Amino acid sequence: MKERIERLKKLTYIPQNEIAWLIEQAELSVKQQEIIEENKRQQEVTVHQFRQAQKDIQQLSGDRKRYKQALEKIITNLTFAITVAQNELEGDVK
Template sequence: MKERIERLKKLTYIPQNEIAWLIEQAELSVKQQGIIEENKRQQDITVHQFRQAQKDIQHLSGQSSRYKQALEKIITNLNFAITVAQNELEGDVK
């Protein structure tokens, strides 16, 4: 292709079939540019979605950690309440 373009540059008269080939190549180039731009747009969307998913995962991980801590406190308080209740029952039994 490069050789053909160089040969055409040297001509003073360009035959019709060569002009048709040049037009075809130009149209192909425009289509390829459109495809490249669409792929870039899709890539940008994918990157944005990935970053948003990372943020969501970090947020949910933080929430999970807070829920776990709260649950551990509840369990500790329940264990304490059970121990107190057992002590009171043992005191009533004696």
């Protein structure tokens, strides 16, 4: 393609078939540029979605940690309450 372009630059008269080829190449170039721009846009969307997913995962991890700590406190309190209740029952039986 470069050779053909260089040859065309040297001509003073450009035949119709060569003009058609140039137009075709220009149209292809425009289509390629549109594809490149669309790919960049899609890449930006994907990066944004990935970053949002990372934030969501961090938030869920924090939530999970807080829920786990709360559940451990509840279990500790229930275990204590059960122990107190068992001691009271044993005291009533004696």
